[in-house]
Amino acid sequence: MISAYACGPGDEPEAAAGWAFALAASTFCDVVVVTRRRFEGAISSALAARPELAQSLRVIYLDRHPALVALKRGQAGIYWYYVLWQRSLRRLVSRLHEQLPFDVVHHVTFANDWLPCGLVGATSAPLVWGPVGGASASPVRLARWLGVRGSITELVREAITRPLRRLWGDRAAREASVVVAQNHDVARRFAPVTAHAVVEANASILSDDLAAGAASSAAPNLVGPRRAVFVGRLISWKGARIAIAAMADLQDWTFDIYGEGYDRGYLERQVRRLGITDRVRFRGHRPRTEVLAALAEADALVFPSMHDQAGWVAAEASALGCPVVCLPFGGPPVLADVNAHVVSLERDLPAALARTVAALPRGRGERSHRWDAGRLPRFLEQTYDRACATSAVAEERPGRRRVPRPARAQRR
Structure with missing residues (x-):
């Protein structure tokens, strides 16, 4: 049984991850997915195109009362509605487990490790929690690059998420047979409360998407000015301010910034103040x-994000052979894989970033296949086997009350 708050084919990374995990699991076992009705159209179209999926994949749609759905507006609405949805999920899964006992229950999305997981205590089946993230934080020494608004946002975020992570995250980690962490920061955070953690991001890259992007790009630049790109929301902790400051020292580079956000006005003023308007272009929000x-034709993705949990763009760039220059925090160094160029945390961070970019060799990097969607069936089968084995060992511990669990379903 897979709980996927977001699940469905399309361009939404969280929903695409939920759908990819569900499809992967359905290749070796029967799967029940619980998600929200907003994804019904995309899922129905996908199932109609592949009717054979109905043999191993069943989708159940769950939503709260329409009045509550209507009230869910803005960023804050996402979180309170998610908490209520998890409560409904727990009741639903408990009933389903009585009718059709599950061998494993798996929480896939939302990937926040400080929010409740409705599968905790819902069944006697082993729980796989994740991929989850959130425990990566911006170091205090980088506060100057956050600005006033960004610094306040980070302080509020820490004040809210830290106690909730102890309340809900630690409980889920203790109950889970396997914790799947988005990155090493998250794995270290939950190491004291779980003995079974693996690092695996929720990135799931389809080769067809990459082929479409690469086919429309020009050949890699081997002569003349070199080109760097930034892709992400223009908010302070994504690090665009650091990247622009570094560009002032990179006279033979141009810089294209893809994305929108509240920090764009500041970034445009920063570009004018540094006198690099001829080399920095704001592209805005563009089609994927x-x-x-x-990314397919750039010489580098400059992505100095301060606490990105996953950051799919680093995985996509690496899959296209684009070098990724990033900070040693969160998910980007993991997702960039063989194409990661990690900046040392020196006092003059923009200068260190500029040196890392300048040292990149011309030409493309190695195209990474680490995050191809095709890896997921094997990963999930191994993870579910481990969860069942871990659960069986835990039930045999002296003094532990054994909860009867149905025999494992026969695989197809």
Whole structure:
């Protein structure tokens, strides 16, 4: 049984991850997915195109009362509605488990490790929690690059998420047979409360998407000015301010910035103040195929995000052979894989970033296949086997009350 608050084919990374995990699990076992009705159209179209999936994949749609759905507006609405949805999920899964006992229950999305998991205590089946993230935090010494608004946001975020992570995250980690962490920061955070943690991001890259992006791009630049790109929301902790400051020292580089956000006005003023308006262009929010094409022909993705948990763009860039220059925090160094160029945390961070970019060799990096969607069936089968084995060992511990669990279903 897979709990996926977001699940469905399309361009939404969280929903695409939920759908990819569900499809992967359905290749070796029967799967029940619980998600929200907003994804019904996309899922129905996908199932109609592949009717054979109905033999191993069943989708149940769950929503709270329409009045509550209507009230869910803005960023804050996402969180309180998610908490209520998890409560409904727990009741639903408990009933389903009585009718059709599950061998494993798996929480896939939302990937926040400080929010409740409705599968905790819902069944006697082993729980796989994740991929989850959130425990990565911006170091205090980088506060100057956050600005006033960004610094306040980070302080509020820490004040809210830290106690909730102890309340809900630690409980889920203790109950889980396997914790799947988005990155090493998250794995270290939950190491004291779980003995069974693995690092695996929720990135799931389809080769067809990359092929479409690469096909529309020009050949890699081997002569003349070199080109770097930034892709992400223009909010302070994504690090665009650091990247722009570094560009002032990179006279033979141009810099294209893809994305929108509250920090754009500041960034534009920063570019004018540094006198690099001729080399820095703001592209705004663009279609995904256009962004992939930009990555396919760029000399580097400059992505100095301060606490990105996963950051799919680093995985997509690496899959296209684009070097990724990033900070040693959160998910980007993991997702960039063989194409990661990690910046040392020196006092003059923009200068260190500029040196790392300048040292990149011309030409493309190695195209990474680490995050191809095709890896997921094997990973999930191994993870579910481990969860069942871990649960069986735990039930045999002296003094532990054994909860009867149905025999494992026969695989197809």
